Amino acid sequence: MDLADLSAPPRPKEPTLNAEPAVQRRLLDLQDLDLQLDQVAHKRASLPEHQALKDLIAEKSVVDRELVTADTEVSDLQREQKKADSDVEQVRQRRARNQQRLDSGQVTSPRDLENLQHEIGSLDRRISDLEDSELEVMEKLEAAEVVQADLRTRAEAFAGRQAELETTRDAALKELDEQRAQLGDKRKAVAAELPENLLAQYQRLREHNGGIGAAPLVGKRCMGCRMELAPSDLNAIKAAPPDAVLRCEECGRILVRTSESAA
Numbered sequence: 001m002d003l004a005d006l007s008a009p010p011r012p013k014e015p016t017l018n019a020e021p022a023v024q025r026r027l028l029d030l031q032d033l034d035l036q037l038d039q040v041a042h043k044r045a046s047l048p049e050h051q052a053l054k055d056l057i058a059e060k061s062v063v064d065r066e067l068v069t070a071d072t073e074v075s076d077l078q079r080e081q082k083k084a085d086s087d088v089e090q091v092r093q094r095r096a097r098n099q100q101r102l103d104s105g106q107v108t109s110p111r112d113l114e115n116l117q118h119e120i121g122s123l124d125r126r127i128s129d130l131e132d133s134e135l136e137v138m139e140k141l142e143a144a145e146v147v148q149a150d151l152r153t154r155a156e157a158f159a160g161r162q163a164e165l166e167t168t169r170d171a172a173l174k175e176l177d178e179q180r181a182q183l184g185d186k187r188k189a190v191a192a193e194l195p196e197n198l199l200a201q202y203q204r205l206r207e208h209n210g211g212i213g214a215a216p217l218v219g220k221r222c223m224g225c226r227m228e229l230a231p232s233d234l235n236a237i238k239a240a241p242p243d244a245v246l247r248c249e250e251c252g253r254i255l256v257r258t259s260e261s262a263a
């Protein structure tokens with residue numbers, strides 16, 4: 001035990017409340033409804049679809065990012081390919097013009113003919129080089145398109161799976177919301193039967209005691225803390241008037257006497 005506990009002042013005594021035994025037992029119904037509502041809230045928060053969606057979206061975002069990179073790469077290469085195509089085309093046209101001049105017989109000077117033939121030769125080499133780079137770009141583009149298509153398929157599969165999970169999750173949430181609404185209506189009706197001060201005490205105790213503010217006395221046991229009461233406490237309970245709202249000496253929760261109680 002901590003030394004601070006020894007010196008701590010005793011808890012201020014709350015006023016003893018009174019309520020008819022039937023009203024006190026109604027508090028147990030309220031407690032039961034509150035626990036069911038807690039369960040619904042817990043189920044709502046811990047649907048497996050929540051985690052599955054979180055994991056899926058994390059994986060999907062990686063693929064989506066890779067797809068953006070792949071799209072950029074493909075469009076860059078497409079531009080490069082167009083440039084390579086037009087480069088080859090330009091040189092081909094120039095070569096064709098030279099060939100035409102050569103074939104036309106208009107060029108007669110041997111020196112000019114030699115120059116023309118020489119230029120055609122170098123244009124042929126240039127065309128061959130450009131065709132090589134054109135081919136290289138085309139191969140790169142094809143490879144990039146394969147990567148892009150694969151990523152697109154994967155991204156679509158992720159999107160499909162995400163939509164499925166969202167549908168399942170929404171259906172589960174809708175069902176839980178309906179349960180919550182039904183329980184909420186019942187709770188409201190029961191709470192309306194209880195005096196305000198008893199309800200307030202119960203709420204406060206429930207908040208500080210893991211969701212259980214009131215428990216029945218079953219045999220000699222408080223079902224809130226599962227402790228068996230001391231004989232002296234049981235005697236005090238026996239002596240208490242039926243409308244006295246009792247508290248468990250062990251856990252402090254409201255202790256409700258029922259037909260199953262030993263006192």
Ligand SMILES: [Zn+2]
Pocket residue numbers: 222223224225226227248249250251252253
């Ligand atoms: Zn107790």
